[in-house]
Amino acid sequence: xxxxxxxxxxALGVVVLLFMVIRIVPQRxxxxxxxxxxxxxxxxxxxxxxxxxIDRVAYKHSQKEIVRDVPRQSCITKDNIEVSIDxxxxxxxxxxxxxxxxxxxxVMAAQQxxxxxxxxxxxxxxxxxxxxxxxEINMEVVRAVDEAAQPWGVKVLRYEVADINLPVSIxxxxxxxxxAERERRAVVAESEGERQAAINRSEGDRQAAINRSEGxxxxxINISEGEKMKQINEAEGRAQQIELIAKATGEGLRQVAxxxxxxxxxxxxxxxxxxxxxxxxxxxxxxSTTMLLPQGLSDIGGxxxxxxxxxxxxxxTPA
Numbered sequence: 001x002x003x004x005x006x007x008x009x010x011a012l013g014v015v016v017l018l019f020m021v022i023r024i025v026p027q028r029x030x031x032x033x034x035x036x037x038x039x040x041x042x043x044x045x046x047x048x049x050x051x052x053x054i055d056r057v058a059y060k061h062s063q064k065e066i067v068r069d070v071p072r073q074s075c076i077t078k079d080n081i082e083v084s085i086d087x088x089x090x091x092x093x094x095x096x097x098x099x100x101x102x103x104x105x106x107v108m109a110a111q112q113x114x115x116x117x118x119x120x121x122x123x124x125x126x127x128x129x130x131x132x133x134x135x136e137i138n139m140e141v142v143r144a145v146d147e148a149a150q151p152w153g154v155k156v157l158r159y160e161v162a163d164i165n166l167p168v169s170i171x172x173x174x175x176x177x178x179x180a181e182r183e184r185r186a187v188v189a190e191s192e193g194e195r196q197a198a199i200n201r202s203e204g205d206r207q208a209a210i211n212r213s214e215g216x217x218x219x220x221i222n223i224s225e226g227e228k229m230k231q232i233n234e235a236e237g238r239a240q241q242i243e244l245i246a247k248a249t250g251e252g253l254r255q256v257a258x259x260x261x262x263x264x265x266x267x268x269x270x271x272x273x274x275x276x277x278x279x280x281x282x283x284x285x286x287x288s289t290t291m292l293l294p295q296g297l298s299d300i301g302g303x304x305x306x307x308x309x310x311x312x313x314x315x316x317t318p319a
Contacts, residue, residue: 020052030096032059042096059100065157066091068107070114072163075122077130084165085122089114089145090157098153106152110145114159117144127170134161 024047025031031043035055043057050056072086091110093099103109121140122130130137138159146156166174 017052021049023048023050023057028063030061030063030093031057032061032096032100034058039097039101059096061093061096061099063093066093066107068111069162070111070118070159072165073115073119075119077122077127078124079126081127081170082167083122083127083130085118086162087114087118087141088160088162090159091149092155092157093153094155095153098151100153102152106149106154109152110149110154110156113145113148114141117141118161120144127166130164137161 023031023043025043025045027045029045031048033040033043033050033055035051039058040055068089068091070087070089072084075083075085077083089110091107093106099106118137118141121137125133125137138161141159142156145159149156
């Protein structure tokens with residue numbers, strides 16, 4: 001019985017000894033080993049052996065990215081507006097020894113440093129820029145915290161402003177400002193539209209006037225060309241008419257002259273002259289109440305004889 005108890009105790013001691021000697025480190029973790037209270041080594045992922053009762057695992061660090069919320073805090077902007085801001089910070093342990101012995105709690109230290117840095121950055125800018133320049137704010141916080149965290153063996157990867165809360169009065173004022181800006185833009189857009197419409201109408205009227213003037217000019221050119229052609233045609237017609245009349249008159253005169261030379265022609269001419277002489281005096285007597293008669297009116301034969309002399313003179317004249 002006593003042998004069994006002793007065997008059990010020995011087995012338990014062996015198991016405890018194995019637990020004290022053998023250490024299996026998971027992937028992406030680092031164990032910091034102290035020997036007699038002094039830093040000995042850092043064990044990466046894998047199987048490791050320790051010296052019992054001398055070595056011990058003092059710290060365990062994960063090399064994964066660590067995500068921590070930065071508590072909400074009040075900040076005063078450059079234009080003296082109080083805002084409440086919280087954020088998210090991403091850390092990673094790059095030096096397990098420094099992370100173990102450089103600071104008591106590197107996560108808490110990084111959070112506190114991020115808060116103080118954020119207050120300093122917000123105090124340098126106006127309220128409007130806190131919304132416009134979030135990227136710049138994040139980079140300033142990361143730069144400041146990462147520089148301070150280097151002795152701690154920690155790398156600050158990113159910092160993001162999660163939310164910015166404003167006082168109710170400031171929200172109302174900003175909403176009024178936004179509404180006023182929208183109304184102003186609407187008025188400007190409307191005025192620009194009216195201006196463009198007026199410009200378009202004036203350009204249209206100008207082009208229409210130009211087109212009308214061009215049309216009238218072309219119409220006047222066509223009319224003047226038509227009048228010119230008409231006058232030319234009329235002149236040519238009158239010239240041809242005069243020419244034809246002259247030809248007809250000459251032909252008539254030649255025929256009369258030929259007729260006079262024939263037998264009985266002079267007697268016919270005398271009779272025709274006498275008839276026209278009497279007809280002329282008859283017409284004058286009908287159209288006028290007062291008539292002056294030439295001397296020797298009764299001597300029609302003498303008048304005819306005188307005219308015959310003229311005809312004979314014409315016949316003797318060469319053509």
